[in-house]
Amino acid sequence: MSGSRSPRRRAAALRNTAPRQRSPRPAMALDVLNSHLGYFVRRLQVWIFQDFIRTLGRIHISPAQFSALVVVNANGGLSQSDLATTLGVERARMARLLDRLQERGLVERLRSDADGRRHALEITPRGRLLLARAKTLAAQHESRLMAKLGGERYGVLLNALRDL
Amino acid sequence: MSGSRSPRRRAAALRNTAPRQRSPRPAMALDVLNSHLGYFVRRLQVWIFQDFIRTLGRIHISPAQFSALVVVNANGGLSQSDLATTLGVERARMARLLDRLQERGLVERLRSDADGRRHALEITPRGRLLLARAKTLAAQHESRLMAKLGGERYGVLLNALRDL
Numbered sequence: 001m002s003g004s005r006s007p008r009r010r011a012a013a014l015r016n017t018a019p020r021q022r023s024p025r026p027a028m029a030l031d032v033l034n035s036h037l038g039y040f041v042r043r044l045q046v047w048i049f050q051d052f053i054r055t056l057g058r059i060h061i062s063p064a065q066f067s068a069l070v071v072v073n074a075n076g077g078l079s080q081s082d083l084a085t086t087l088g089v090e091r092a093r094m095a096r097l098l099d100r101l102q103e104r105g106l107v108e109r110l111r112s113d114a115d116g117r118r119h120a121l122e123i124t125p126r127g128r129l130l131l132a133r134a135k136t137l138a139a140q141h142e143s144r145l146m147a148k149l150g151g152e153r154y155g156v157l158l159n160a161l162r163d164l
Numbered sequence: 165m166s167g168s169r170s171p172r173r174r175a176a177a178l179r180n181t182a183p184r185q186r187s188p189r190p191a192m193a194l195d196v197l198n199s200h201l202g203y204f205v206r207r208l209q210v211w212i213f214q215d216f217i218r219t220l221g222r223i224h225i226s227p228a229q230f231s232a233l234v235v236v237n238a239n240g241g242l243s244q245s246d247l248a249t250t251l252g253v254e255r256a257r258m259a260r261l262l263d264r265l266q267e268r269g270l271v272e273r274l275r276s277d278a279d280g281r282r283h284a285l286e287i288t289p290r291g292r293l294l295l296a297r298a299k300t301l302a303a304q305h306e307s308r309l310m311a312k313l314g315g316e317r318y319g320v321l322l323n324a325l326r327d328l
Contacts, residue, residue, distance in 0.1 A: 028250045031238035032299055033231060036306055037318060038212040040325035042227070043252055045209040048202040063206070067197060074195035086192045088210055135196055142200055153324050154201060160317050160324075161204035 048145060055141040061134050064089065064097055069123065069131045072107055077120040079112070106130060212309060219305040225298050228253065228261055233287065233295045236271055241284040243276070270294060 033039040052063045061069070067087050072078065084094035098121070101107045106127035109119035123131065146154040197203040216227045225233070231251050236242065248258035262285070265271045270291035273283035287295065310318045 028235065028242070028246070029238040030250075031234050032302065033234055034326065035322075036302065037309060037313075037322045037325070038216055038227075038306065039231065040322070040328070041205065041209050041212055044325060044328070045205050046252055048205055052202055063202075067203065070195050070197055071192065074193040078192070082192070086194075088207055138196065138200065142202065145201060149201075149328070156320060156324050158199075158201045158204070160320050161201070161208060162198065164204070164208070164313070 047148070051144060052138070052141050055137050056134060058137065059130060059133055061130070062097075064093075065101060066134050066138060068094070068097055068101065069106065069127060069134065072121045073123045073128065073131055076122055077110075079118050080109070080121060081118075083121060101127070211312070215308060216302070216305050219301050220298060222301065223294060223297055225294070226261075228257075229265060230298050230302060232258070232261055232265065233270065233291060233298065236285045237287045237292065237295055240286055241274075243282050244273070244285060245282075247285060265291070 030039075049063065056063060056066055064087070068083060071083055071086055080094060080098060081091060083098075084091045087094070089097070098107060098109065102109060105124055108122045108124055110122060112118040112120045149157065194203075213227065216230075220227060220230055228251070232247060235247055235250055244258060244262060245255060247262075248255045251258070253261070262271060262273065266273060269288055272286045272288055274286060276282040276284045313321065
């Protein structure tokens, strides 16, 4: 019987008898993962991170560096530890991140008058120029994310997460 | 004037004149980050990941290993590459992850009849026992996530992300 089937019909029959091998994503059982929000957040986060890294990579800025530049620019004179707290980044990691931005002349650490150990962060004119380009690229990334999610879902997610 | 103030009043005055330094989170301007869904997804992902790593760390299972065990258990005989595709993990990383699970006797790679290079993955009885404990811990983690987000927001997010 099966020897007389056309290749197309045979392929269709294979799909019917062995869907897992042919189209793994729809047929695979996710079991408890289907009720774990964390699983789906991670999947979305992986997509976002990869696209964002690629997008900002053109100007050699990491996603974390972008967030730091945005917040330093919008809050001139803030301290390193306040920046770390705001962005939810460990202090040691933030210190290394700022080292790299400072080496590239994008931010300055000015000694604060009030407390000799504190540094007031300021963006440099060069940092401001690069940030303007980065914001344009980030907006393009965000448009791709909205296209992926659909505008309605995008809005639902942004509203649900922004107030946390 | 300020020399006559009590320490408490002086601290209060400092809070009023320099709110950014005293309570960074509410006062910090996030600028464009406020309209970037990616920023808020990352913040949530960091919380989820840290809590999940801590939770599953008690039985020395990583979040990625947990997902792999769940899917192998629910789809006996699946291939390594189908597992990698399903979970959105690079093939090389999945191979290393399965090496570790195999060394601990939690999964087996059985040579597939159809294709000598393919391996059919199966969970072992020992893997099934550990997975049962892991699922209990994962459910506790998920309850904490629901408590953090609030039940309504949790449901909105799960519905919005599950269909992607």
